[in-house]
Amino acid sequence: MMQVGKMTQRWEGKGAVTEPTWVRYLLVTAALAFLALFLLMPLAAVFVQALDKGWEAYLEALKEPDTISAIRLTLITAAVCVPLNLFFGIVASWAIAKFSFRGKSFLITLIDLPFSVSPVVSGLIYVLIFGLQGWLGPWLQTHDIKIIFAIPGIILATVFVTFPFVARELIPLMESQGREEEEAALTLGASGLQTFFRVTFPNIKWGILYGVILCNARAMGEFGAVSVVSGHVRGSTNTIPLQVEILYNEYNYAAAFAVASLLALLALVTLAIKTVSEWKMQQSISVAGKER
Amino acid sequence: MAWSSGKNNVLPGFTPALGYTIFYLSLIVLIPLSALFFKTATLTWDGFVAAVTAPRVLASYRVTFGASLAAAVINAFAGVLVAWVLVRYRFPGKKLIDALVDLPFALPTAVAGITLASIYSQNGWLGRYLEPHGIKVAFTPLGIAVAMVFIGLPFVVRTVQPVLEELDQEIEEAASCLGANRWQTFRRVLLPTMLPAILTGFALAFARAVGEYGSIIFIAGNMPMVSEITPLLIITKLEQYDYAGATAIATVMLVVSFFMLLCINLLQKWSRRFAE
Amino acid sequence: MSIDIEGISKTFGGFVALDNVSLKVPSGELVALLGPSGSGKTSLLRIIAGLETPDSGRILFDGKEATKRQVQERQVGFVFQHYALFRHMTVFDNIAFGLTVKPKKIRPGKQEIRDKVNKLLKLIQLENLADRYPAQLSGGQRQRVALARALAVEPQVLLLDEPFGALDAKVRLELRRWLRRLHDEIHVTSVFVTHDQEEALEVADRIVVMNHGRIEQQGTPSEVYDHPATPFVYDFLGSVNLFHGRVHEGTAQMGGINLSSPEYALANDAPAVGYVRSHDIAIERQAGDPGAIKAEVRYLLSVGPLVRVDLLLPDGNRTIEVDLTREEAERLQLSIGEQVFARPRKMRVFVDDYQI
Numbered sequence: 001m002m003q004v005g006k007m008t009q010r011w012e013g014k015g016a017v018t019e020p021t022w023v024r025y026l027l028v029t030a031a032l033a034f035l036a037l038f039l040l041m042p043l044a045a046v047f048v049q050a051l052d053k054g055w056e057a058y059l060e061a062l063k064e065p066d067t068i069s070a071i072r073l074t075l076i077t078a079a080v081c082v083p084l085n086l087f088f089g090i091v092a093s094w095a096i097a098k099f100s101f102r103g104k105s106f107l108i109t110l111i112d113l114p115f116s117v118s119p120v121v122s123g124l125i126y127v128l129i130f131g132l133q134g135w136l137g138p139w140l141q142t143h144d145i146k147i148i149f150a151i152p153g154i155i156l157a158t159v160f161v162t163f164p165f166v167a168r169e170l171i172p173l174m175e176s177q178g179r180e181e182e183e184a185a186l187t188l189g190a191s192g193l194q195t196f197f198r199v200t201f202p203n204i205k206w207g208i209l210y211g212v213i214l215c216n217a218r219a220m221g222e223f224g225a226v227s228v229v230s231g232h233v234r235g236s237t238n239t240i241p242l243q244v245e246i247l248y249n250e251y252n253y254a255a256a257f258a259v260a261s262l263l264a265l266l267a268l269v270t271l272a273i274k275t276v277s278e279w280k281m282q283q284s285i286s287v288a289g290k291e292r
Numbered sequence: 293m294a295w296s297s298g299k300n301n302v303l304p305g306f307t308p309a310l311g312y313t314i315f316y317l318s319l320i321v322l323i324p325l326s327a328l329f330f331k332t333a334t335l336t337w338d339g340f341v342a343a344v345t346a347p348r349v350l351a352s353y354r355v356t357f358g359a360s361l362a363a364a365v366i367n368a369f370a371g372v373l374v375a376w377v378l379v380r381y382r383f384p385g386k387k388l389i390d391a392l393v394d395l396p397f398a399l400p401t402a403v404a405g406i407t408l409a410s411i412y413s414q415n416g417w418l419g420r421y422l423e424p425h426g427i428k429v430a431f432t433p434l435g436i437a438v439a440m441v442f443i444g445l446p447f448v449v450r451t452v453q454p455v456l457e458e459l460d461q462e463i464e465e466a467a468s469c470l471g472a473n474r475w476q477t478f479r480r481v482l483l484p485t486m487l488p489a490i491l492t493g494f495a496l497a498f499a500r501a502v503g504e505y506g507s508i509i510f511i512a513g514n515m516p517m518v519s520e521i522t523p524l525l526i527i528t529k530l531e532q533y534d535y536a537g538a539t540a541i542a543t544v545m546l547v548v549s550f551f552m553l554l555c556i557n558l559l560q561k562w563s564r565r566f567a568e
Numbered sequence: 569m570s571i572d573i574e575g576i577s578k579t580f581g582g583f584v585a586l587d588n589v590s591l592k593v594p595s596g597e598l599v600a601l602l603g604p605s606g607s608g609k610t611s612l613l614r615i616i617a618g619l620e621t622p623d624s625g626r627i628l629f630d631g632k633e634a635t636k637r638q639v640q641e642r643q644v645g646f647v648f649q650h651y652a653l654f655r656h657m658t659v660f661d662n663i664a665f666g667l668t669v670k671p672k673k674i675r676p677g678k679q680e681i682r683d684k685v686n687k688l689l690k691l692i693q694l695e696n697l698a699d700r701y702p703a704q705l706s707g708g709q710r711q712r713v714a715l716a717r718a719l720a721v722e723p724q725v726l727l728l729d730e731p732f733g734a735l736d737a738k739v740r741l742e743l744r745r746w747l748r749r750l751h752d753e754i755h756v757t758s759v760f761v762t763h764d765q766e767e768a769l770e771v772a773d774r775i776v777v778m779n780h781g782r783i784e785q786q787g788t789p790s791e792v793y794d795h796p797a798t799p800f801v802y803d804f805l806g807s808v809n810l811f812h813g814r815v816h817e818g819t820a821q822m823g824g825i826n827l828s829s830p831e832y833a834l835a836n837d838a839p840a841v842g843y844v845r846s847h848d849i850a851i852e853r854q855a856g857d858p859g860a861i862k863a864e865v866r867y868l869l870s871v872g873p874l875v876r877v878d879l880l881l882p883d884g885n886r887t888i889e890v891d892l893t894r895e896e897a898e899r900l901q902l903s904i905g906e907q908v909f910a911r912p913r914k915m916r917v918f919v920d921d922y923q924i
Contacts, residue, residue, distance in 0.1 A: 018380070018474075020474075027376065027381070028377050028381050028383050031373050031376075032377075034373070035374065035389060035392070035393070038442050038445060039392055039393070039395050039445070040392070041417065041418075042399075042404060042408055043392075043395065043399075045411050045417065046403060049407075049410060088312075088316050091309045092309070092313040092317075094309045095305075095306060095310040098303050098306075099301050099310075107317075109557060110317060110321065110322070111313075112553075113553070114321060116549045116550075116553045117503065117546060118502070118503025118504075118505065118523050118545050118546075118549065119401075119503065119504075119505050119506070119523070120503070120505050120523035120524075120527060120542070121526070121545055121549075124526060124530065124539070124542050125325055125327050125328050125542075126324060128328060128535070129324060129327045133533075134327075135327065159320055160320055160324065163321060179301075183303070186302060192303075192304035192305055195303075195304075214398075217397075217398050221398075221399070221400025223505070223506035224401065224506050224523065228527060228530065240400075241401075241402040241403070241506070242402075244402050245402055245406075248406045253410070257406070257410075260400075260402070260403040260406060260407070263402075263403045264403055266398075267395060267399040268398075271392065272391070274394065274398070275391045
């Protein structure tokens with residue numbers, strides 16, 4: 001997904017091998033119509049419905065105490081999950097991209113695993129471990145520790161669903177950069193940490209940003225897994241997406257969309273940062289390519 | 293350098309890095325997932341079969357897999373079209389559109405869910421024109437497919453796009469020099485080259501749709517036997533404290549996910565077979 | 569600093585990269601490791617640097633055990649095949665890197681680093697490009713920056729992996745002469761890896777020819793070129809013609825030529841192969857000499873300063889290649905189809921089933 005856009009220029013408007021003009025117009029129109037229907041309309045609908053009752057109602061809905069507490073919980077969750085998975089992603093991609101060992105591609109598949117598990121199943125597995133009927137349930141109850149239907153469960157489920165984001169961005173990036181620069185740093189007397197922070201890190205910083213921003217978007221927006229473990233207690237174990245659900249189910253549509261618009265804004269910011277970091281990564285790869 | 297193993301590479305930190313990777317992976321992913329299988333193992337075989345083949349469960353498979361398949365097929369066609377247009381043609385707003393294709397990845401599923409539900413409901417932007425013609429989208433299996441098209445949209449586009457970009461124009465020029473017309477060139481030269489990527493994207497979109505929950509439940513109507521998806525059924529069982537039933541169905545879902553993952557890995561290997 | 573390599577072996581999986589290699593590199597010499605790809609030369613260089621660990625054997629720097637020393641502690645300057653410049657740093661920062669990562673106690677001051685880097689920039693003749701990034705440099709410029717970066721830490725040993733491999737022909741020629749002059753100035757013990765015999769012959773004080781993880785021969789360029797120790801070395805350095813024949817009690821018979829080969833005094837009618845370089849064959853019109861073979865001119869081709877002549881031997885299916893100087897060719901005025909006599913001026917006979 002990182003190389004998108006690299007060679008586009010070459011194709012645009014080249015004469016010899018292309019389709020008749022009317023075919024081109026037809027195809028572009030069809031594609032844009034499809035995207036308008038499935039992408040732009042939902043996006044527009046969020047904001048239109050959020051402001052359905054005017055700005056004041058919009059702001060009022062956001063100032064609702066339950067909403068504020070949902071926002072706080074979402075921020076806490078992201079603030080715990082993102083650093084954990086960031087650290088893991090960097091460590092794992094160092095081991096995987098800079099060294100070769102047996103079973104490497106199997107390990108990569110295992111890291112990607114949470115992406116292919118249904119969010120509902122991701123939540124369920126934690127219920128099976130920490131829930132009342134679960135492995136640790138009785139022990140947790142006697143010690144009065146609440147994980148399921150409480151904040152720790154929400155964080156655990158979110159860590160699970162956002163687990164691969166940073167690693168899967170960094171592994172291919174670091175692999176494409178090889179390890180000659182690190183070896184050069186070592187021959188020049190740099191220590192392991194100096195090598196990482198002064199040579200490796202500057203080369204992967206845009207990849208890290210890319211991974212972090214996607215990880216963050218998912219952490220703040222996760223619904224299925226969190227819904228299973230949360231318990232839906234208003235004002236205490238509700239994240240923003242769960243708050244959206246509650247408001248929607250109460251037919252309080254304007255408020256639901258007002259809160260949802262926060263998440264839609266987050267998505268737009270995410271896409272913007274993602275596009276920039278993709279572009280920067282491409283630059284660093286094509287520079288490396290030129291050096292070869 | 294292809295032979296060097298971790299040990300004799302001089303870069304520091306291999307053992308702790310790999311150690312931490314495996315530790316964290318086990319803690320967060322492997323042990324919790326294995327809990328599902330251990331829990332399933334406590335069921336009797338008959339009990340397991342009964343739980344996963346109850347009529348309501350079978351109906352949910354039909355709805356989930358049927359809608360996922362339909363959505364993935366639509367996405368395969370639309371995805372190739374969008375990728376083609378984004379790579380080959382120039383039009384205003386192209387960069388923006390290109391960035392927006394990833395919106396379904398970035399937009400939280402609950403937001404997508406309520407939005408689609410409202411657009412296609414009786415008074416919604418589209419629903420108000422469709423319902424008079426007898427096309428009911430919201431609260432029907434059709435609505436489920438619509439939500440699945442939305443969330444699966446980027447997969448085919450993003451797998452096909454790089455393949456199209458890296459295609460050498462000389463190949464098409466060669467085909468036309470040999471007398472092929474544009475359609476023949478597409479059919480016989482371009483499509484076979486894109487096919488592995490299309491199938492990979494198709495499989496990714498399908499796998500995502502099968503497990504999807506948030507964007508569907510708002511538009512689905514969730515009528516048992518008619519428009520109830522399997523993930524929702526798991527939650528319903530859980531809310532009724534039927535842990536065994538929930539676990540059994542979840543195991544089926546997980547096995548399906550593993551199978552899809554295997555297919556996707558094989559497809560990706562296959563798509564690299566022509567790579568230099 | 570001198571380097572002693574004692575009985576180094578290294579395998580990667582099932583592949584034997586180095587098979588009990590021993591070598592001495594005297595202090596201040598410029599040594600070429602020459603061999604085809606897969607001969608183990610790069611592995612040996614990386615083992616000297618500490619970038620790979622040998623399976624067995626020892627490396628000594630100035631007689632002191634260095635096998636266990638970490639790469640950071642070896643004080644080697646390593647120039648990578650693709651330069652491995654830090655792409656996010658300017659030329660200046662690249663060269664300064666080795667100085668800035670020194671522990672605080674022994675790290676030179678800012679001004680000192682600046683002076684040193686400027687001196688090196690002058691040495692590599694890139695004073696004006698200090699603020700450029702690697703991507704903005706040409707291949708030859710990158711190569712020189714890589715060299716300056718390696719020299720900045722005042723290494724005891726300079727190791728270069730295919731230093732000119734990625735450059736185009738003209739730049740390569742300039743740069744290797746520059747490297748030779750540079751070495752004459754700074755006299756740091758240097759080892760470089762190459763698969764280009766011409767490069768090794770021109771630049772090195774000594775050449776070590778490697779094949780299949782073993783050292784085939786080592787010596788000065790003229791020793792190696794004029795007295796190849798094995799058929800492989802003969803074949804690898806320069807173009808060569810083969811004559812098949814037999815050796816019996818110190819006399820070799822090669823396609824109508826008899827010559828004495830006292831080193832095989834004990835041979836008893838053994839199959840043998842004679843090696844003659846294409847410029848070690850004289851072409852004559854008269855059969856003046858018993859050591860000449862009748863042959864037919866098949867093909868004539870001017871290659872720069874030389875004229876290449878293909879001769880068809882009397883058996884009708886083998887050809888030999890002869891390189892004549894222009895003068896020689898002018899004098900002879902050969903024409904295609906003509907009968908001539910070819911006389912090897914120098915032939916080396918190996919009793920061996922070695923085949924090219």
